[in-house]
Every structure is written in C-alpha cells, then in structure tokens.
Amino acid sequence: MTVELSPDDATDPGLSPLRNFGNEVMLERTRMNMSRVELGRAVACGESLVAKIERGDRVPQREFTEGCDQVFPHGNGRFMRLWRLALRYAYPPWFWPYVALEKKATGLRMFNPRGSSGDRADPELRDRHPQGGPPQGSGGPCHRAT
Template sequence: MPPACSVLITLGYDLKRTPPGVEARGLRQAQLGEIIFCTGSLIGQIETTRKVPTRDFSERLDAALGTDGVFSRLIGLVLRSQLPTWFQPYAEMEARATYISTYQAQLVYGLLQTEEYARAVLATGMPDDLDGLVAARMERQRILEREQPPLAWAILDEAVLHRPIGGVEVMRNQLARLLDFASHRWMRIQVLPFVAGEHSSLAGSFNLLRFDDDPDLIYTEDLISGHMTANPETIREAMRRYAHVQAAALSVEASAALIARVMEERYGNRPNLEERAVA
C-alpha cells in the first residue's frame, strides 16, 4: 500500500471511530459538518480517503471534537504524502534547512507562491488530485511561519514577473505577495533583469540548502523528476554560479521597485512601497 494511502486511511479511521471521533460522539456527518462549516458529504469523502483534508479543516475538527491537536498534527503527514514521490525527499530536507538560496528562471519559487498561482502551475501537469497537490504546496510554506524560519534568498529571473500564470488577477496578487516579503526578516528577493543578458545559470533553476549538522545539498529538476546531491565539487560549482547570478541581479530595493512597476504596467495596480522599506 502506498504511504499516501496508509496515512489517509489512518486519518479517516481516526475521524470516524477514534474517541472522541464522530461515532464516539454520536454525531452524524451532517451534524459535524454544521459544527465545522462544511458538508456532511465532505466528511464522508475524507473518512473514506476519497478527499484530502485541508489544514483548516483539521484544525476546526480538533476544536469541534476536543481532540487536543490530533488531527492538526496528522495533517502535516497527510499533506506531505500528497507530494510526488520523487519530490518528497527534497521537501523533507527543505523543511530541515537553516539556509535556502534559490535561482528561479521560469516560475516563482514554491515557498513564495500564492494558492491561486500554485493551482495554475500545478494544473499544467493534469494531476488526478489538483486540490491535494495545492494543499501540499501550501503546507510546505509553513516553514516560513516558524518562530525561527530558515534564512532564505530567492533570485527570480525578470521573465518570472512577465509570464502571466493564471491571468491578470492571479499575477497581480502574486507580485503583491512578493512585495510583502520586502519587509520580511528572514527572506530576501532579488530580480535578475533582462539587461543582464547571458549569465552563469542559463542552464536553469536550482536550489541550495544548508544545514547546521549536515552537508550542503543542491537540488535541480528535469522534465519528470528532481535530483539532489551533496557532491562537494557540484556544490562549489553551484555556489560559484549563484554568486555570479546574485552579483548580476538588482539590489533588494531595486528589485522591489521593478516588481512594483511590472505590477502596475502589466497587471494594473501600483502598490505603496513606502510601507515595505527594506532595513
């Protein structure tokens, strides 16, 4: 049985039978649905693993059933199990990293995507369970909400700002989210402008992860899967290329100004950057 199925079965079983679950409380699905503001049908689908629950659903369930965070803790495993099998090892390492640096040539980095942007990106793969993939990607972003999240530095090619993923409104909201990080203590964003011309990472996007007690890792993707390596020579080459890309990129402040300009000119809104000044 795939791990994803076994985790979902555990959650469904706990929802239906584990005290003080639905049956133990004498609640019908429709009654519980009224309490946590959803349909009884949805609860039935989650009980039978036909539907992947969201974190919000799990937190409301804990509150309604008095389960002391059981479902809120389990949902992390459930959502991680929805990630592609080849991606799960990277997601686990990403969650443990103390420093993340990334260069993205085509898309906004996954940890910075809005839900609508992520949905448009993930839909291109025509997955069987788009909702589950989107929920899993949003769950990954929780590492940025920790009391002490990883230090993170993202360099985005200017093409990322111009590619209209999901349409005008989705892009407007996505660029606004990028600007929100201009005042974020742990995250910095730079843009590699078109005028930089040829650069050291024309081969594509990559992520570098650093840890307190483990070797550095580099992660890349091809058409159908991802690859991690801790090979010292590969790491040194990746760091050299990243340093060159960073040197060619705009400053954090100039990057925010470019994002705001593209947001106005292409997507119809000019944000106020005065409240997003970078320290």
C-alpha cells in the same frame, strides 16, 4: 451515494497517514453519534468533503483539522498532530524527493528558452534583443527578411 467505512478499518497498520487521519475522524464522529452533515456544519464544510476526508481521498485543510479538535474535545489536539503527519505523506512516493527539495529551496528560478527575464531588466540587452530572440538582421534560421 457514499460508502461508510467500517470502524474495523482503523486498526489496519498498513493505512497511509492520510487514510488513518480520515479513519480517526470517522471513528470520533460515530462515537459521538454525529452525521457527516452535522460534522460538516460544525467545521464549516460540506458533507461530501467530510466523506472524502474520511476515505483518505482528500487532504484536509488546517481549518478542518482545527475544527475537529474543537468538536471532538477528548482528542487533546490529536487531529492537528495527525494532520501534520498526513501532510508529510500526502504525495505519491515518487514525489517525496521533490517535497524534500522544496523544503530546502531558498528561491525560485524559471527557465525560458526564448530569453531570460534578466535580459528584459537590462536596457542594453533589451535594446539588442527587442523580442527576446536573435538580433534583427542576424539571418538566423527563423529570421524573415523584411
């Protein structure tokens, strides 16, 4: 069972950008007397995905947004503009600093406590540490005598 949103919800200024995007989709769809099934067919997705997007439960894909701009011609690209804003705030507030950091990132590094990937590329280090751990016979705390 799906819950239809009231068009009155679209006037709430406290809505998140994602919820606002969904309300705009619902308002345009109802204005054009379209069902969720019809909109889903027009933008190549299912009725349940349309419902989730309208409720603000799901971040729409770019293809959905572009499809809405084609299906609703009076929007003049409104859905693409709203989508960019919705993407910016699609994360919980505590995660926003990480999104900002990711935009500045120029590379990705991984940490592995058992050894770094650079050790594997250097033949001299690879021979000294064949399993990424301490050298053979080092007598480390986890070393078993053979």
